[in-house]
Amino acid sequence: MMDRGGEWMETATGRPSRAARGFTLIEVMIVIGILTFGLLALSAMQIHAMQGSDRGRHATNAAAIAENEMELLQQDPWASIGVTGGWINDPAENNNTQVDGGGSNLERSYSVSHQIADLQPTFTRAIDVRVSWTEKSGEVRSITLSSVRYNREGT
Numbered sequence: 001m002m003d004r005g006g007e008w009m010e011t012a013t014g015r016p017s018r019a020a021r022g023f024t025l026i027e028v029m030i031v032i033g034i035l036t037f038g039l040l041a042l043s044a045m046q047i048h049a050m051q052g053s054d055r056g057r058h059a060t061n062a063a064a065i066a067e068n069e070m071e072l073l074q075q076d077p078w079a080s081i082g083v084t085g086g087w088i089n090d091p092a093e094n095n096n097t098q099v100d101g102g103g104s105n106l107e108r109s110y111s112v113s114h115q116i117a118d119l120q121p122t123f124t125r126a127i128d129v130r131v132s133w134t135e136k137s138g139e140v141r142s143i144t145l146s147s148v149r150y151n152r153e154g155t
Contacts, residue, residue, distance in 0.1 A: 054135075054136075055135065055141075058108055058133055058135065058141070059141070059143060061108065061110065062110055062131040062132075062133060062141075062142075062143045063131075063143055063145070065110055065112060065131050066112070066129045066130070066131045066143055066144075066145040067145060069090065069112055069114065069129045069131075069145075070127065070129045070145050070147055073114060073116075073127050073129070073149070074127070074147065074149060077153065078149075078151050078152065078153045079153075081116055081125065081127070081149065082116065083116055083117055083118050083125070084114070084115045084116045084117075085115075086115055087113045087114070087115045087130065088113060088114055088115065089111065089112070089113045090112040090113060090114060108133055109133065110131050110132065110133045111131070111132045111133065112129065112130070112131050113129075113130050113132075114127065114128060114129045114130070115127075115128050116128075119148065122151060123150070123151055124148055124149065124150055124151065125148070125149045125151075126146065126147075126148055126149075127146070127147050127148070127149055128144055128145070128146045129144070129145045129146075130142055130143070130144045130145075131143050131144075131145075
């Protein structure tokens with residue numbers, strides 16, 4: 001407690017008042033423990049966010065590859081995109097992504113496959129493109145893009 005001159009007053013026992021003494025060692029240790037727990041939780045959350053960011057980037061890359069492959073199949077002449085009877089693996093050309101900044105470090109490799117089925121023979125065909133990849137954790141993930149192709153050529 002302060003007097004009118006701004007000096008700390010002593011209690012009746014002659015010791016400084018509680019406010020003048022500061023914190024005890026136990027109080028400081030408790031605060032350090034709480035702060036440490038909070039910082040550890042924050043770092044764990046940051047690691048989890050980085051892993052989620054990687055997964056999202058890989059899904060975006062796979063979707064772009066699937067879209068590119070679908071556009072190629074949509075542009076091909078009707079006669080050249082025959083019914084496949086199941087999934088066909090496409091060549092792995094240009095389906096690798098590099099670590100940011102380029103260089104020779106491969107970040108992820110994607111496997112591309114497609115299947116084509118007749119919906120109405122000579123009129124429409126269903127086209128499915130699947131892109132698969134393996135995460136660092138060993139989890140195999142995939143994205144499938146589907147479309148219907150109309151026979152524009154009339155052949």
